[in-house]
Amino acid sequence: MSEEKQSKGGFFRAVKEFVYGVAAHDSARFAMKSRASMEHLFILITMGDMLGVPILPPYYSLRLLPYAVPQIATWKRRMLREKDLTDGLA
Numbered sequence: 868m869s870e871e872k873q874s875k876g877g878f879f880r881a882v883k884e885f886v887y888g889v890a891a892h893d894s895a896r897f898a899m900k901s902r903a904s905m906e907h908l909f910i911l912i913t914m915g916d917m918l919g920v921p922i923l924p925p926y927y928s929l930r931l932l933p934y935a936v937p938q939i940a941t942w943k944r945r946m947l948r949e950k951d952l953t954d955g956l957a
Contacts, residue, residue: 910935910942918946 913931915922917939 906938907942907945910938911946914939914942917943 911920912922913928913935916925916928
């Protein structure tokens, strides 16, 4: 009986994952890409003076600093990375 339940559960799980892949995977990837883009812009606006782009006065940047600290290292690496024409195609 338990083997039958496991095979039945495995089948439904496989169907569930297939439906997710067909219906929602693309929209989930788009949402994650949009979130990363918005975080990138937020850090650029608040911490742009690190790269020489003074957008906000330093007072407001310092107020927002605790929220931006975890992403600063990866953001700086992403901003200072050499770009290629093929980067925009992906």
